[in-house]
Amino acid sequence: MEMGTKLNGRYKITGTVGGGGMAHVYLAHDLILDRDVAVKVLRYDFRDDQDTIRRFKREALAATELVHPNIVSVYDIGEENNNQYIVMEYVKGMDLKKYIHANFPIPYQKVTDIMNQVLSAVNAAHHNRIIHRDLKPQNILIDESGVVKITDFGIAVALSQTSITQTNSLLGSVHYLSPEQARGGMATNQSDVYSLGIILYELLTGHVPFDGESAVSIALKHFQETVPSVKKYDQRIPQALENVVLKATAKEVADRYTSVYEMQNDLTSALSADRRDEPKYTPSSMMETTKVLEPIPVAGIISKGEAKTKGNQQSDSKQLKNNTKSDEVQMKKNKRRKVLLWILLALSLLSVGVFFIIANSAPKDVNVPNITDMTENEATKVLSEKKLLLGKITKEANNEIEEGHIIRSKPEMGLSVKENTPIDIVLSSGEKTVEFLDYTGKSYEEVRVELSEQNFTVKREDQSNDTVDSGLIISQDINENEEVNPKDTTVTFTVSTGQAGFEMRDLIGYSEKSVRDYVNDNGLNGTIIKEYSNEVAEGQVLSQNPAKGTVLYGGADISVVISQGPEAILAKTVSKKIAVSYEESEETNSSGNSDESKESQLIPNSITIYIEDQEHNLGTVYQQFEISEDTEIELDFVLQEGEKGRYKIVRDGETIEEDEVTP
Incomplete structure (x- = not known):
């Protein structure tokens, strides 16, 4: 588009800002509101694609609903000469990519400040059900005051759904692409979380985690390789800060932050001394779950032993009968007595043995140990030492027991149970949470009092609004129905100050x-x-x-x-009578003969009068005449109140009178 072109007769193109996969961005001047704006114009090769044009308009309209200090404002949308355009706030500064190159290494506190502004903006977009889908440093601007603003909200939808591929744009975006997007899956809020994690990685290390010769090779790395440790490049980075990167860029969605708000909360305390000794984050999907096998009960021992005993008894009886046939009657009786005694003794010994076998194989009674406030792994070890099993695990909110620690067991501590008995436990899910309500449209002061009584920390940001009355809440940074812990939650409300001034x-x-x-x-x-x-x-x-x-x-x-200019002052005519005297002089005439008589004649005086008033200038002749005797004349002067007139009388070239005249 040529410089000087006017869109809609209002936006005069004055320069170029940059371009992307589907649009060019120009610097323009709003001739009505007298301000600089950025105008995004759809690329020429998209102008005949009706689907792209429709999405371009739809997403532009959606972006106008995003009112946030860290989101580039959209002022206007329109079309002229088949040019689809969006008029946006002009941010004088640079994009985050250039900022990193110019300022790396960046102090950790500055990194968290930049990310907090970005996260706040994305969280507001997600609250309005808008997924950016193309978060990258090139779409994040920083003005000269350090204020971060995100642009291109929603425009990425149109680009992702069109069949046209812009190679340069794809190469710029693929470095921040989530694994599910790289596989061709649908983007979600957590896809934006992954991109934010890559941006945080670049802020800390100065480069992206994955690079390659083609977009495909980079995309493959996103869902095949683990993001390298940021501490590999800078050992001073706190582990808690690296954990934010690791959790945000987890390959499995289940291991990532569930929301941008959760990531922001974690990042806010990452530099805190309380988290100095925090262990390295490990995704749960990378850990194998330990399975406890149920012991196989011993069965049939007693019955087999009894069967064997009976068999021995029968065998011994038969043997005894065979021996007695060849002995004498007395000997038979004596031997029979001895055999019977031995049989009785053997049976007694066998009965005692069977008793001990049964006694030793039966489960013993044990007391349930105290496993309160232990972790699941610690409790499993203690129960195993008592030959008890870990049973059913349930979770319950608790304000006193740390999250992940045991609140109580069932059966309770101290009760006597048999070995191998499963012990059910109740784990703490952390402090009790509540579902956050939607307070938009309500009085801020009333809501502040209500939430303060519930131990929420409440903050206020004022914003003018033409449709929401002063003092009412326009928006909130916590989603409706989100589970939060009041004591650890800070909510910021955007409150209307009424009509924009x-x-x-x-x-x-x-x-x-x-x-x-x-x-x-x-x-x-x-x-x-x-x-x-x-x-x-x-x-x-x-x-x-x-x-x-x-x-x-x-x-x-x-x-x-x-x-109205100077006020006109009425002029009046002032008359002055002046006496002009005649000065005599003679002239002699001759006939030419020596004898001819001579005669004398009077010569008239030439009088010239000059005046100065509203209508005349002293350098211009006012009157001129001749006199042959004393003459009285009357001069008329046109003068305003307080103004003086002047006159001058010249007789035969000699000034004979000069004076001033007042009204």
Whole structure:
């Protein structure tokens, strides 16, 4: 687009800012509001793609709903000469990619400050059900004051759904692509979380974690390789800060932060001394779950032993009968007695043995140990030493027991149970949480009192709004129905200050038409007064009320005084009578003969009069005549009040009188 082109007769193109996969961005000047803006114009090769145009408009409209200090504002959308365009806030500064190159290494506190602003913006977008899908440093701007602003919200949807591939844009985005997007899956809020983790990685190390010769090779690394440790490049990075990177960039969605808000909360305390000894984060999907096998009960021992005993008894009886047949009767009796005694003794010994076998194989009674406030692994070890099993595990909120530690067991501590009895445990899920409500449209002061009583920390950010009354909540940074712990939760409400105000412009020197245009453009009630002025030219503003810089709102009254120029002073005619004397002189005439008589004749005086008044200049002749005798003349002077006139009388080239005349 050529420089000087005007879109809609309002946005004059003055320069170029950059470009992306589907649009060019130009610097323009808003001729109505007198401000610089950025204009994003759809690329030429997309102009005939109706699906892309439709998505471009839809996503642009969605972006206008995102009102957040860290999101680039969208002012206007339109079309002219088949050019689809979006008018946005112009951020004077640089993108985050250039900022990293120019300022690396970046202090950890500055890193967390930048990320907190980015996370706050993305969280607001997710709250409005908008997924960015293309988060990368090139889409994050930092102005000269250090304020971070994200751009291109929603535009990535159109690019991802079109069949046209822009190689340069893809190469720029694939470094921050989530594994599920790289596989061709649908993007979710947690896809943005992954991209944010890669951006945090780049802020800490100065480069992206994965690189390659093609977009495909880089995409493969995203779902095949683990993100390298940031401590490999800088050992001073706190483990808690690295853990934020590891959890945000986990390959499995289940291991990542469930929301941007959760990631922001974790990042906020990453530099805290309380987390100095935090262990390295390990995704749960990488850990094998230990399975406890149930012991196989011993069965059939007693019955087998009894069967064996009976078999031995029968065998011994038969043997005894065979032996007695060859002995004498007495010997038979004696031997029979001895055999019977031995049989009785054997049976007794066998019975004692069977008793001990049964006694030793039966489960013993044990007391349930105290496993309160232990972790699951610690409790499993203690129960195993008592030959008890870990049973059913349930979770319950608790304000006293640390999350992941045991609140109580069932059966309770000290009760007697048999060995191998399963002991059920209740784990603490942390402090009790509540579902956060939707407070938009409600009075901030009432909500603040209510939440403060519940131990929430409540903060306020003011923002003007033409549709929401002053003092009512426009938005909140915690989603409705989100489970939160009041004691550890800070909620920030955006509160309406009513209609947007603006500063009164300096109108001194404006023309009447310019004043009327300013009044109409800003919805003001204007009163114009006209007065004479010797200092300000006719038709220009002499004074204004209210003064320059006063904050005004639509419908406010203003008045201006416009100069009529100097006030005309009525002139009057002043007459003055002056006596002009005649000076005699003679002239001699001759006939030419020596004898001819001579005769004398009077010569007239030439009189010239000059005057100075409203209509005449002293350097210009006012009257001229001749006199041959003393003559009285009357001069008329046109003079204003307080003004003096002058006159001069010249006789035959000699000034004979000069004086002033007053009204």
